[in-house]
Amino acid sequence: MWRWLHPYAKPEATYRLVDKLLPWFAAFTVVSLAVGMIWGLAYAPADYQQGDSYRIIYIHVPSAIFSMAAYFAMAVMGAIALIWQIKTAEWAIPAIAPVGAAMTVVALLTGAIWGKPMWGTWWVWDARLTSELILLFLYVGVMALYYAFDDVRTGAKAASILAIVGVVNLPIIHYSVEWWNTLHQGATITKFERPSIATSMLWPLLVSLLGFKLLTISLVMMRFKNELLRHELHRPWAQKELSADKELSDGV
Amino acid sequence: MNSWQLWRSVLAKDLRIAARRRSDALNPLMFLLMVVTLFPLGIGPGPDILERIAPGIIWVAALLATLLGLDRLFKDDYNDGSLEQLCLLPEPLAYTLTAKVAAHWLLSGLPLVLLSPLLALLLNLPVDAWWALALSLLLGTPALSALGAIGAALTLQLQRGGSLVSLILLPLFIPLLIFATSAVENAGMGLDVHAQLAILAAISVLTVTLAPLAIAAAVRMSMN
Amino acid sequence: MAFESFGEFLQMGGYGFYVWLSFFLSFLVIAGVALDAALGRRRLQRQSQTLQRRKRRLAKRQQSPVKESTR
Structure with missing residues (x-):
């Protein structure tokens, strides 16, 4: 049953597959992001409460969702790496982590900027922002651990274990932060409801969700290709692949 | 010898x-005491403010004190090879290592509980909240030791793993901090604290049962 | 279209600064990741070239002593 998967434990086969898929993913990313953003920014109606500031939702929510999804994917790769000792899964961790961290940063930035007109301050200890901040710490921990070891495989294993521990803790952290937030609802903060959204606003959001999903996957693929090449640099296929890139091999 | x-x-x-080596066990406690002393000096001794932030200070200081004792947890056994011997035994490693977690808790968690009054x-802190503080520490610190052991085992090979351990562990400590401080605050206001303590106990039970698997995996990884 | 004119579109009902700032910063972060990946490939290329050059040099050096010894 798993036989079709088996060739992809081989780096070269994985590289060929990713290389073949990446242009398609990138193209669909550009299309869906462009449609989602233009639709959301220009065509979706303004919110009756928040006016046009709510349009930040079209990046804030997708980036928040896929920052968490990327962490989950990283933990799955970690589990595969630990259980079946598949090297390509180990290399997926440094490919995914920075992309997920970038998504987390985007969610934090947009959340803070959205908070300014709504709450009057750049930073509010709102449940979603706080859990995103903690998620960023978790990403930083995984990346720091991955690069802390001299031996790459040990680092990958350590990062895998930490990612799995983190994924078990993530729901606990998320719900405890949410609970904490309802508890400390200060009088100064008038918490605004994320708009219970009308269909005319929902459709562009769904399109941008798709766009961010494809974007996350494309960025991970780009990094993953590099990781594959980096670990196989001494192999002929990697050297051939790299010398096929024109600009450098002719000149410098 | 059975397991x-x-x-x-x-x-x-x-x-x-x-x-x-009593100083190793005592230093984190002295550290805790000093951190707690620093806050009134930094903020001012107004009893209202102190009462308000006391649960948070004590728990944050407890988290930091737990981190201090961690680098010794496996290091000596790793250096003299006895940890490798434990790995080679037929007894399940995850089970054996819970003994080290228990030792860490007895040496760092339990003194915290005793020191809490x-x-x-x-x-x-109002007298009503004392027992809530002690109980929250009693229920929460086993999870701290178990999670801490994961961090210590992951960084076993590194010469200077100290700052990395804090980086890894502090985010994982957050749920405990939230529920424990809320329990102490509620107790100070004369409210019910059973819910928070029950959640703390649940987190501890979950962590103490699951963490040994991660600890054992991390120790094995450090051996390779 | 939710806006009457392009100027209104830029103003975003008074929230223009916040909306465009968040879109701009998000774009910067994501473009940074993409650029880093592209530059990573260039770095790998350079590494691979150094590696191959070293291999060629080593091969040459191994050939010449052999010739001397046969002489």
Whole structure:
């Protein structure tokens, strides 16, 4: 049953597959992001409460969702790496982590900027922002651990274990932060409801969700290709692949 | 030797070592006491403010004190090879290592519980909240030790793993901090604290049962 | 279209600064990741070239002593 998967434990086969898929993913990313953003920014109606500031939702929510999804994917790769000792899964961790961290940063930035007109301050200890901040710490921990070891495989294993521990803790952290937030609802903060959204606003959001999903996957693929090449640099296929890139091999 | 005897002997060894090097066990406690002293000096001794922030200070200081004792947890056994011997034994490693977690808890968690009335006194916590503080520490610190052991095992190979351990562990400590401080606050206001304590206990049980798997995996990884 | 004119579109009902700032910063972060990946490939290329050059040099050096010894 798993036989079709088996060739992809081989780096070269994985590289060929990713290389073949990446242009398609990138193209669909550009299309869906462009449609989602233009639709959301220009065509979706303004919110009756928040006016046009709510349009930040079209990046804030997708980036928040896929920052968490990327962490989950990283933990799955970690589990595969630990259980079946598949090297390509180990290399997926440094490919995914920075992309997920970038998504987390985007969610934090947009959340803070959205908070300014709504709450009057750049930073509010709102449940979603706080859990995103903690998620960023978790990403930083995984990346720091991955690069802390001299031996790459040990680092990958350590990062895998930490990612799995983190994924078990993530729901606990998320719900405890949410609970904490309802508890400390200060009088100064008038918490605004994320708009219970009308269909005319929902459709562009769904399109941008798709766009961010494809974007996350494309960025991970780009990094993953590099990781594959980096670990196989001494192999002929990697050297051939790299010398096929024109600009450098002719000149410098 | 069956696995229970092994478990006891690992625990006894760690306790005996700690009894011979008392400063190692005492330093984190002194650190905790000093951190707690610094806050009134930094914020001002107004009893209202202190009472308000006391649960948070004590718990944050407890988290930091737990981190201090961690780098010794596996390091000596790793350096003298006895940890490798434990890996080679037929007894399940995850089970044996819980003895070391238990030793760490007895040496860092339990003293915290015993010290908590003194800390509560220093920070002007209402008497009603004392037992809640002690209970929250009693229920929460096993999870701290278990999670801490994961961090210590992951960074075993590194020469200077100290700052990395804090980076890894502090985010994982957050749920405990939230529920424990809320329990103490509620107790101070005379409200019900059973819910928070029950959640703390649940987190501890979950962590103490699942963490040994991660600890064992991390120790094995550090051996390769 | 939710806006009457392009100027209104830029103003975003008074929230223009916040909306465009968040879109701009998000774009910067994501473009940074993409650029880093592209530059990573260039770095790998350079590494691979150094590696191959070293291999060629080593091969040459191994050939010449052999010739001397046969002489």
